[in-house]
Every structure is written in structure tokens, then in C-alpha cells.
Amino acid sequence: MNPDSQRFIAEQIPDARLHVFPTEVASSHFPFLENHVAFNSVVEKFLAQEAEFQASAAG
Numbered sequence: 001m002n003p004d005s006q007r008f009i010a011e012q013i014p015d016a017r018l019h020v021f022p023t024e025v026a027s028s029h030f031p032f033l034e035n036h037v038a039f040n041s042v043v044e045k046f047l048a049q050e051a052e053f054q055a056s057a058a059g
Contacts, residue, residue: 001029017046 003020010018019042021031032039 006018006020010016021035021038025031025038026035028034
């Protein structure tokens with residue numbers, strides 16, 4: 001899948017985040033199966049950033 005199509009979609013969604021894995025890390029449509037360590041790292045970073053944002057928004 002060409003990442004440009006995913007970039008276009010992400011640009012249309014306010015506050016969207018997009019992570020494209022380099023092909024040497026995960027080159028299929030299923031990075032969570034192909035390289036679960038790399039995938040989980042991205043998800044954990046997202047969750048940590050979101051928790052920080054929620055905490056700062058709460059005051």
C-alpha cells in the first residue's frame with residue numbers, strides 16, 4: 001500500500017496521527033503481526049502522549 005494515500009486521509013482528519021513503518025521494519029498490511037515489538041512501541045508512545053495531553057487538559 002502506498003503511504004501517500006494514508007497521508008492524504010490523515011490530513012483530512014483533525015488531530016490525526018500517522019505512522020508509516022519503514023519496509024525493513026514491517027512491509028505488510030499487518031505490522032502488528034509482522035513486527036509486534038515495533039508496532040507495540042508505536043502504540044505505547046501514542047498512549048503515553050495521549051495520557052499526557054489528557055492530564056494537562058484536566059488542569
